[in-house]
Amino acid sequence: MKILVRIIIAILLAIFLVLLCARSVHTEERKGYSELEHFCNGVVDWYLLFDPRAALMEFILAETYDPMDAQLKKSIAEVYLDMGNYSQSLLKAQEAMTYIDDDGELYRIAALAAAGMKNCKLSRKYAQRAYFPTQDEYLQIVWCFVDNEQYSTAISMCRNALKEHPHSSTLWAALGKIYISIGEVERALEPTKKALELNPQDDQAYIQLANIYIKIGKFRDAMKVLDRYVHLFPDDRSVFEQYMERALMFDSLRDARSVVSRFIARFPDGEIEALEGYASAAYVQGNYGEALNTFQHLVEITDTSEPNYLYFIGKCYDELWCPESAAVMYKIAIEKNPSPDLWTDLALVWARMDEPESLLITLKDASSQFPDSAVLWYWGGVALRGVGMWNLATHWFSEALKFNPDDVQTLFSLADTRERAGYRSESIALFEKINQLNPDDPTIQNYLGYILVDDSVRIEYGKQLIQKALTAEPDNPAYIDSYGWAFYREGKIKKALSYLKKAEELFGDDSEILFHLAKVYAALGDIENARKYAIKSIQINPQYVKARYFLQMIAGDSDEKSENR
Template sequence: MSKIILITILVGVAILSLQPQSLHSQTLMDERSLIAYLRGTFYEARGNYPEAYQWYSYSSNREPQCKRIKLSLARISLELGYLDRARSYSTDVLTDKRYEAEASMILAQVEYLEGNKEKALGLLENLRSRNDVPRFEILKFLSRIYLEMGRIDDAQKTLEEAKAIFPEDLYVNYRLGVIYTRAGDLDRAIESFRKVVEISPDFSGAQLALASILDHVGKKDEAELYYKSVLKLDPGNTDALNALSQLYLEEGEFEKGIELLRPLFRQGKLDDRGEVNYGRFLYEAGKLDGALNIFKRILDEQGEKPAVLRVIAEIEVSRKHYKTAYGYLKRLIDLEPDNFSNYMGLLLVAYNVAGEPASKDEAVSVSDEERRRYLEKASKLVSNDSFDGNYLFGVIYSDLKEYDKAERYLRRAERLKPDDRGNLLELASLYEKRGMYGEAIERLKKLWEAFPDDPTIANFYGYVLAEKGEELDFAERLLKKALSKEPENGYFLDSLGWILFRKKNYREAAKTLKRAIEKAGDDAVIWEHLGDAYLKLGERTKAISAYDRSLKANPSNDKLKEKVKSLKGR
């Protein structure tokens, strides 16, 4: 309404410069009416609308045909919320071409306030192209209605037209920033919000919007500055606080996050998300006891919260407290049984994929039936697009010796990330176990080309080549290179010994395999390899002894049992 007030002031100034007769369309015979009108403009300019209304009414009563006075009454009635009166006065004024435009604007505002947006639009669109109206104000008003009606394209065009008239308007630039953001036109959104901040440096909403976009496009340093500026203007702004916290988490700036949230945490001013973020900062910074205390307190005070249970379980897994973590993960699944991510941690610890526990007391002891129940439920939830999920299922099913299922999941993971080192190794291992050496070699060759100095890959590649019986000279070079990096590795020595065996160099194979046992200990596979070497050398007694040691380490090798039985029966 500021533009209307400005027009009123200008009208009042103009009146003062005129002869009394000029106020009426022809002549103004009643000087009291003129004085009352001027008093009305005085009070209107100062925002005293009730007093202005009284003086305009007095003036109109004395000059009932004067359209200018009725226009003033329409304007003041609108300010006072007398919508019916505003409609009546402005409708009466429409017949006078001199005041038609302003009367139409008042009518448009009345229709808008009464919820008749289509009627308001019609009135404003009729005024849009006229030169005798305040076009900028009309365009702003139009854009507001377009936005409320969901006509975003029309709103954008109208606001851009308004900006061409007056580029420094805060409302126009802010609304354009919002529209550009929703449309994904982030460069223009940034430009618009920068302009808003330039016009009004204390407008925290514009700074927050600008910070969010800068954060999204990767301009983290600048985003951080604006988030901090918002918090300086509005210390209680939780959106800015949480966004800045998230930025610090993503950037690994955990100490900054602790510094940001610690004072508010101590004052009890953090919301639920803020407390969770503070706990995460402590966790990521390695302050596990402090993090656990916070999260457990949140559970005690606020009840079961999935986000909190998830982080506690994550912390306990990182501490290798698998039994404790398993308990929290079960509670989490009870709350969110259809959230696949909840099953990931549980399956990791239930199937011993996470590694050895910190102590025997923290080992997960759970029935096969219970583990299988969670596994089957999770298998129905895993997405074809989840690399981590498919990889985990591949590892678990491979350990369970359900190789067809394992292959299906690992191949799916391979399609998602063809060059992932862990998945390629797992696939190669699976194919090696199944005797599908060509498939294994295909993956190992790819890995070796990507990691030519990795001794583990060189060892595995060389061993599988030996199993297939091809490129044995190359396989031997691979193992010698691996042993140059880890000369005391018994498993590398076993691979070299097996390559020598395949090359029919049985004497050197036996020597190398004996060294492998010295380094690796009682390994069933190495003892069996040594037995095979002795057998080829004709040393039957030594072969049987080596096979017996292999069976002691792995009593379930039925194939070897038959071989030993046959040897002893000769």
């Protein structure tokens, strides 16, 4: 539009100038004609041929005939401005000001040139006397202040301009934008809404408003704005994609599905991408059935067995407690494009299915294919630990540690495995190393402290570690349980009972806390309560061997006492 207007003006101007030049040939002296000729050439170069560099040359030549011609200087300044040479533009404009001082356009050029040079103060000074045909140009000066982080000045300039032009959507939108750039997002809301109200076709204002709503947590409002936008500008694919992306992030799956369907209807070539986004969102939101169906649909419509789709189908089956199907999918995906992650997931499925033989075959193949993957060695260890293969798990964790000897997660898993395997001294040494590496981690302090007190060797040091953990998290039931257990090991049974009861109040479904309580009641001679807590502990974790053994012990005791009675 702007170019069209420029062309029309240029044509009219050219006709006028040609007539003027023709007249000048007859009436002007040679000197005057040359100046006019260069000026005319410059106008034609600029407006008609869009060649500002050639126009500049002509205006400069014209100026040599009349070095005091302010209009020529103004033209030169404007060409320099057009070319982005702000310093020369400002210099020429200032030269022209020595001859004319009431030309709003000249001040406009000077103000814009100064703004281009980031001399905001000077720019504002000239802007006060300038005539701006559009608010966009005025805003260049406002943005100069924003760029210089002089936000209050920028805001007051915007507000002052709004007093004169209260219906300028550009100004309202700019005000909103300034508030956004200084982080005052809530204050940006009203100006942006106003901008949109004044100009419902302002595409940028929609985006701005949607972003504001998202930043202030009003996702539903943001979605409404984006919905209006895509209705108004249905061909703007980029915004539609953003809308869909946000719908997948914030909306219910059903609403997101509707947006995705609309997108696919508008842009059929974007179907795959849209469905991939939808399937991933369904997976992330835990709707594994929907995710599974969508990934399966993707396999059908693409007519390919894209390994990534198969992998996610496997993950969905895994989450839906269909480990056999998950394993099949992982195996197909591995055949197509093996990766340590895929092998790891397959190994964990075997562990969950308690199929040690398949697990060992999988890990053998995986480790021969990716011997340098620390991730594989670590998760292989986790899978082996899951099926109770302590020594092999120890080997896999040790291999993982070769890549990063101080990796706390792996050290922790190894220490835990050694503890479960019955190698307490090794476990203690490893936890001490972890504690040195991470001296402020309450989980590690509690773990090491508990083992030490349970071992009844370094109870005092163990208690200190548990106390440290409790200082960090005073209401953590696991830490309170450990502390109570320390008193039990010291023989302070009543103190132990009070801590363990507190732990039970906070988390009564923990088999270990309940087992500890059973032991404490037994020590106090309260066999009924001891039996009650032991049974509760076993009900929660039927595999808890210690509790089962203890229950057998006290059941015998109890029967014996009953018989004696």
